[in-house]
Amino acid sequence: MKIKLILSLIICMSLLSCIEKEDTKTLYLAHTLPQTHPVHKGIIEFQKALEKKSGGALKIKIFPDGQLGSEREVLELLQIGSVAITKVSAATLSNFVPEYHVLGIPYLFKDKQHQFDVLEGPVGKSILEKGEKFWLRGLCYYDAGSRSFYTSNKAIRTPEDLRGLKIRVMNNQMAINMVNALGGAATPMSYGELYTAIQQGVVDGAENNPPSFVSSNHYEISKYYTLDEHSSVPDVLLIGTKQWEKLSKQEKEWVQEAADESAQAQKKFWKESVDECMKIVKDAGVEIIIPEKSLFAEKSKSVLEEFQKEHPELAEIVKEIKSN
Known part of the structure; x- marks a missing residue:
């Protein structure tokens, strides 16, 4: 893993996470999940929405399957600006941003509706913003089930x-x-x-x-x-503040709007996955x-x-x- 991390750092630091070509910026997004996972499908929606909103001015290049390291390692890459965006569990993020510890309390939420009323309301948004002092700005939450x-x-x-x-x-x-x-x-x-x-x-x-x-x-x-x-415990889509601060006001709006849209699409992907998996379990x-x-x-x-x-x-x- 140490060798893998070193190689990842070399690649990321040499290429940087935000490549600019003429009027196009490419943001690097790394995560640890397989491409069949419903959260990865949500990230694809984020990628599509951002490119559409920006008219191609902002693009996302995705590195799935832990190609650039574990959740913790990728968070550290965000902090130094070598990767722009990632998806991690709130449980992992709590080691960086204490407020996320709250989301791991057993039976904290009454049901799924209550959970997302909280996460998408003032309390959830406030927690997303708490990470800024640790160079990690939350964009939205993804459903990671129960x-x-x-x-x-x-x-x-x-x-x-x-x-x-x-x-x-x-x-x-x-x-x-x-x-x-x-x-x-x-x-x-x-x-x-x-x-x-x-x-x-x-x-x-x-x-x-x-x-x-x-x-x-x-x-x-x-x-x-x-x-x-x-x-x-939800997953969190977040961007490193070093890359966030390089974006214009309009670009920031595009990124946030695309993230919010992807969160709604991802909920559907998660439900479909749960329904499919429960059938497999029952049939077994x-x-x-x-x-x-x-x-x-x-x-x-x-x-x-x-x-x-x-x-x-x-x-x-x-x-x-x-x-x-």
């Missing part, structure tokens, strides 16, 4: 069913706290190792959204999928469980309480979201 539990041998119907189960989570403190609060044994582990870990019984299960559950093939070795939807014989979410939300309240104690400066954002 994470739910899946297990190999024991069905999870209530929080009590999690007791004693080893559940793989991201190496993220809030995810760890949530699983532990629900009675499970949170087990941080590399995503690449997870298939074998479930297969061999090293862990009893994990948690993720339907497209990831299918693309990872974890549905092949997991008998149960419990749609508790404990967290709904996985039992789909619709639990009483309020039981899980109630038992995980301690995660929110602990978060507010540790981050009193962010408590007001949580309050605004809850009252929305």
Whole structure:
């Protein structure tokens, strides 16, 4: 990965992320997702909309599949101006911009409508702007679905069913706290190792959204999928301020308008993907469980309480979201 990053830096620094030819500017956009992913499809809509709005004056060159590094590495490239735009999870972005931590709180949103009312309203826009002091300006949010539990041998119907189960989570403190609060044994582990870990019984299960559950093939070795939807962490499309400041007022308007339009299109791509993936899961014989979410939300309240104690400066954002 170090060699890959060095090569990426050399390429990016030599070419720069914003190439100007006569009346055309080309902005480099890098992300880690495959080209079949619904978020990548949203990015394609951003690319098309921007070129159309600008009459070809602004173009986007996309580097998908992690060609220029991991999410964290690409964020660092944005900060120094070597890449213009990227898409990352709000969870990754929270390591750079603290306000994004709020979006990882379990059961923060009542439902999908509430989530996007918040994200596309004053609270969400305010969080997007918080990144500017870290050289990362948010443009819009993309739907990344909701994470739910899946297990190999024991069905999870209530929080009590999690007791004693080893559940793989991201190496993220809030995810760890949530699983532990629900009675499970949170087990941080590399995503690449997870298939074998479930297969061999090293862990009893994990948690993720339907497209990831299918693309990872974890549905092949997991008998149960419990749609508790404990967290709904969005993806974020953002531009480095070093490149943003090089754009004219009109160009900035084009970029923002194109981003907003792509966010609406991406929601449809995500829903289509979820519907398709849930059919695959059902056809594979996985039992789909619709639990009483309020039981899980109630038992995980301690995660929110602990978060507010540790981050009193962010408590007001949580309050605004809850009252929305």
